[in-house]
Amino acid sequence: MDVLNKALLPRRKFIAHLGTLACGPLLSSCEFNVEPVTIGLYVWPGYEPLPLARTLGWLDEKQVRLVETGSASDSLKLLAAGRIDGAYLTLDKVLRARENGIPLSVLLVCDISAGADMLLVRPEIKTLAGIKGRRIGVEDGALGALMLYEVLRVAGLGMGDIRPVSLPGDHHVDAWEHGDIDVAVTSEPAATRILAMGANRLFDSRRTPDLILDVLEVRTPLLDRAHADALHHLVATHLRALRHINTDPDDASYRMAQHLKLPHEQVMAAFRGLVLPGLNDNIRLLAASPPELLKSVKVICATLCQAGLLHRQANVDGLLRPEYLPEPETS
Structure with missing residues (x-):
């Protein structure tokens, strides 16, 4: 997959550090006393990097706390009630939730279904x-x-x-x-x-190419200076655990087996039919000009409208927020 045009980097870094620059002259400390960001997820291979990171001790639960749910419907109910700050969901559910008045923004594409x-x-x-x-x-x-x-x-x-x-x-x-x-x-x-x-x-x-994608999203009002560190940690930790799955699948399989409710020898088979975008792929999907994910948004919206599940083309203002991605990897 393509690597980011590095001309995008300065702008993303600038946005990411605006909070630090703004509070410097006014405050003696930029620390905020905030609760951990709560992220809902149910059992699905594409969502597994964060639970894996938790078992590896990489997830700082003072910044990010996982909330286990039974299904996407359960995650959506918690989001609608304001009981969680974000969730892993399919993109079609995010678009429908936004139409129903839940302000959500995508921070990361975690998987693209190609048979799963x-x-x-x-x-x-x-x-x-x-x-x-x-x-x-x-x-x-x-x-x-x-x-x-x-x-x-x-x-x-x-x-x-x-x-x-x-x-x-x-x-x-x-x-x-x-x-x-x-x-x-x-x-x-x-x-x-x-x-x-x-x-x-x-x-x-x-x-059904370009129709089923899973994303990590949060409620749009959460995208403020007080939560910036936690959101950076959230995205970076997912990507770090994904690299572990790719580089040490045997260790990852043993660690993920219990959460996935599968024998360890079947764990990697559960990932067949999934494309798992890494950092550079996410930069292309979310931060290119124009972002490639918008192509999928159009396909999904058209299909949802034909099926009577969406009433109009989605408003994409504020939908994609790539500024929480780490700096691009170099080959």
């Missing part, structure tokens, strides 16, 4: 048309509905042709095991466990 989100079926179902009349487990919210909309479009079916079963993501495995559903719109790590029970994959996110 999928439609799993019972062995007797051989084609997409075969899901007609079947019980389909899908999580409420944009991503599940978005994937299901794409599946139905390709299959030439409508919502009236299926029997949707609303299920939080962390209930998919149990529902499959107990025979409550015939089809699952699901993702890792649940997908690996359902596949191990004999399911077949009929459709996945390789067929």
Whole structure:
């Protein structure tokens, strides 16, 4: 992937240090007495760097505290209630939340799905048309509905042709095991466990490029001088742990296994179908001119509007905030 045009660096450094420059003449100290930034996350391989960093002792919990949730829906409820400051979410959910009045800004792209989100079926179902009349487990919210909309479009079916079963993501495995559903719109790590029970994959996110991305976002009012150090630490720590996954996958697998609820030998397989952008990739996605992520925003908005999940093209003012990224890596 491309490396940042270094002409962007001085501007980003300038923005990042504005707080320090501004408070110097006025205050004897720039310290702020603030609570840790709280970040919601549920179990998903692309979100795993921060829990891994916590086990490695790299996460300063005086600055950043993780709040474990059961699903994206749970994270969104906590955000809407003001009980957490940010979360890991798919970009489509961020866009819908902004439309619903929750001010959110993206600090980092943590993964791009290229096969990790999928439609799993019972062995007797051989084609997409075969899901007609079947019980389909899908999580409420944009991503599940978005994937299901794409599946139905390709299959030439409508919502009236299926029997949707609303299920939080962390209930998919149990529902499959107990025979409550015939089809699952699901993702890792649940997908690996359902596949191990004999399911077949009929459709996945390789067929929906630029549609499913996960991001780290925070409430926009949090982007102030008082929280600047914590937000820099948050982003840098995610990227540091990601490098550990890439450079020492054996150690990382053992450490991540319990949190992912997988045997350690299956952990790295759960990352298949995911592109995990590093620092230079994030600079290209968030800080290039224009930011490449805006292409995905347009694709996602168009699809959400067609599916009736979004009422208009998203307002992208303040959506992308790359100034909390570290300086670019040099090759």
